[in-house]
Amino acid sequence: xxxxxxxxxxxxxxxxxxxxxxxxxxxxxxxxxxxxxxxxxxxxxxxxxxxxxxxxxxxxxxxxxxxxxxxxxxxxxxxxxxxxxxxxxxxxxxxxxxxxxxxxxxxxxxxxxxxxxxxxxxxxxxxxxxxxxxxxxxxxxxxxxxxxxxxxxxxxxxxxxxxxxxxxxxxxxx
Amino acid sequence: xxxxxxxxxxxxxxxxxxxxxxxxxxxxxxxxxxxxxxxxxxxxxxxxxxxxxxxxxxxxxxxxxxxxxxxxxxxxxxxxxxxxxxxxxxxxxxxxxxxxxxxxxxxxxxxxxxxxxxxxx
Numbered sequence: 001x002x003x004x005x006x007x008x009x010x011x012x013x014x015x016x017x018x019x020x021x022x023x024x025x026x027x028x029x030x031x032x033x034x035x036x037x038x039x040x041x042x043x044x045x046x047x048x049x050x051x052x053x054x055x056x057x058x059x060x061x062x063x064x065x066x067x068x069x070x071x072x073x074x075x076x077x078x079x080x081x082x083x084x085x086x087x088x089x090x091x092x093x094x095x096x097x098x099x100x101x102x103x104x105x106x107x108x109x110x111x112x113x114x115x116x117x118x119x120x121x122x123x124x125x126x127x128x129x130x131x132x133x134x135x136x137x138x139x140x141x142x143x144x145x146x147x148x149x150x151x152x153x154x155x156x157x158x159x160x161x162x163x164x165x166x167x168x169x170x171x172x173x174x
Numbered sequence: 175x176x177x178x179x180x181x182x183x184x185x186x187x188x189x190x191x192x193x194x195x196x197x198x199x200x201x202x203x204x205x206x207x208x209x210x211x212x213x214x215x216x217x218x219x220x221x222x223x224x225x226x227x228x229x230x231x232x233x234x235x236x237x238x239x240x241x242x243x244x245x246x247x248x249x250x251x252x253x254x255x256x257x258x259x260x261x262x263x264x265x266x267x268x269x270x271x272x273x274x275x276x277x278x279x280x281x282x283x284x285x286x287x288x289x290x291x292x293x294x295x
Contacts, residue, residue, distance in 0.1 A: 068229075073293070075294060075295050087244055090243060091236050095236075151244045151247045153249075158248045
């Protein structure tokens with residue numbers, strides 16, 4: 001068998017070596033650029049996911065405030081949006097855990113805005129309290145202002161008392 | 175799909191309020207449930223009604239407890255026996271055949287609450 005051996009000169013070999021190094025450098029450069037762009041892309045994706053999660057939670061807060069388990073309906077006069085019945089919340093205190101999966105939230109609470117230090121409501125101190133913790137948990141909290149209404153008694157009879165409050169929902173950041 | 179004749183894949187009987195599909199009858203009360211019955215699978219439709227009734231049962235219990243809570247403020251409601259009945263009815267809800275009677279009970283309680291001096295909702 002006859003073999004053809006090509007004999008490049010030393011100069012030719014150097015040129016080939018230069019070319020090989022150049023090609024490796026170009027490939028490395030583009031690989032680094034790709035890694036850099038991917039890092040930027042993924043960081044913005046995470047940011048977008050966080051924004052979407054927060055928007056979802058805000059919508060969920062409004063949805064929960066206007067759900068039959070929370071809303072005032074016409075119990076305190078005309079129907080209003082974002083009106084929460086505190087009497088229902090007190091009833092729900094022991095059973096709210098059942099709703100954790102139903103609403104897909106981590107924690108849920110309502111706190112009056114005007115009052116000072118936190119005074120958690122229970123069957124003994126209600127309505128002389130300012131915070132109703134329905135579901136206790138951790139996570140990123142999102143809140144919205146609502147009217148918190150309940151029936152109150154006085155010498156002249158029963159009347160409706162509504163106060164400004166904030167409903168706070170926290171969700172698990174995935 | 176037919177609204178007044180037989181022999182279609184899906185038949186809607188507006189007078190007797192049911193949708194017949196795959197030889198299964200799904201009862202409805204209003205347009206929203208009618209469309210649900212038309213477009214969903216019978217098993218899924220019945221399952222969603224079960225979920226609605228489970229929530230009805232829960233809400234009946236919430237309002238019953240609310241009656242006890244607000245009675246101390248002088249706000250009395252006489253809906254307790256109706257709510258107990260509704261709670262038990264919702265608990266024993268079998269399938270959509272019970273829907274018409276459930277709706278009539280719920281509407282009756284709704285009207286009584288509307289006329290009450292101290293409304294629960």
